[in-house]
Amino acid sequence: MAVEVRLPTLLRGAAGGQSVVEVDASTVGEALQALAVAHPALSGQVLTDDGSLHRFVNVYLNDDDVRYLDKLETKVVSGDVVSILPAVAGGCGGRGDAVFDGAPAAPTAVLASPRRRRR
Amino acid sequence: MAPTSTEALLISRRHLDEMVAHCLAAYPEEGCGLIATPPGLALVERCYPTRNAAGSARLYTVHPLDHLRADRDAETAGLVIAGVFHSHTHTDPYPSPTDVGQAPDPTWHYVLVSLRHDLPSVRSYRIVEGGVSEEPVLVEEERPAVPPSGTPGRRADRAG
Incomplete structure (x- = not known):
């Protein structure tokens, strides 16, 4: 099956x-293996x-995350699209606190909170 | 110490407000989202608030399906996903060891929104092989497009 x-x-x-x-594949796993063979x-x-x-x-x-399908065993058919994105x-x-290295750097955007009141 | 990157991230006031508003709405959890730019340009053209799949005040995970939708929308518009924003609810706007360890792309902009103080603050970084360098955030203020309550063709400077 030809899949993108x-x-x-x-x-x-x-x-x-x-x-x-x-690539030519019948499962998502095969598609990813074929990808690595090609490149x-x-x-x-x-x-x-x-x-x-x-x-x-x-x-x-x-449109589906393969982790919620059959993972790498998920079947594919011609015309299917397998997309890879980085996990962010x-x-x-x-x-505790993130490390702040103390470099104040360039002035950056500081926004007024919409609820801020000054009295 | 000066930032090592000479580039700056350009963003409109509207998009910046969108990011901060999303982070405030997600509070007390961390808020997150993606930003899209034209390929190779550090100009934010779209901002995609996403769900935090980690549902945590100390961690975020951009919801994978929201990421897919954002990626497709950006591609359709001729843009690329070029960065991520997220909030630190009680710490400074500087990448944590967790952020640095999980930064996937050296070309991305990592925007931090700190809600630690009354005034949210926004900073942007590049993270390359574990090294963090800050880049300035340049905010483009909105230009008044049309006269308030004006009808098309009416001169804005007409005395009232």
Whole structure:
């Protein structure tokens, strides 16, 4: 089955600048393996060495996150679109204050809170 | 210490307000979202508030489906997702070790909205191989487009 794999900007360089790669596959996992065969520089970027999905990427079949389908076993048919996007996460972290290195840097935007009152 | 990047992030007042409003609405959890620019330009053209799939006051995860929708919308508009914003509810607007450790893309803008003080503050960073450099945020104020309550064609400077 010919399916399209859409790459995030971060991975396009490893695929000769292409944003879409067409591969032949019957599952999402096969599509990702075929992608790595076609573009070896992508090996290890999407699938880990043991063949599971890297935790820092999200993979979608059309409009659905494959983690909520059958993961890599999810079946694909011709015309399906498999999209890869980086998982975007962070936060102030589990403990106390974030480290602030004390560099006040350039003036940046400081907004007046809409509820702020000055008396 | 001067920022090592010579680039600045350009953003309109409307988009900046959108980011801050989303973070205030998400409080006490961290708020997050994505920003889109024309390819290769540090000019925010669209702002996509997203759900925080982590649902936490100390962590955020851009909801994967919101990310997909934003990515498609940006592509349709000829833009690229070029950064992420999120709030620190009780800490300064500086990337935490968690932020640095999980930063996926060296070309992205990492915008921090701190709600620590009465006045929210917004700063932007590049994160390259664990190194953090701040970039200035230049805010474009809205230009008055039409005279208030004016009808098309009426001169704005007409004495009332």
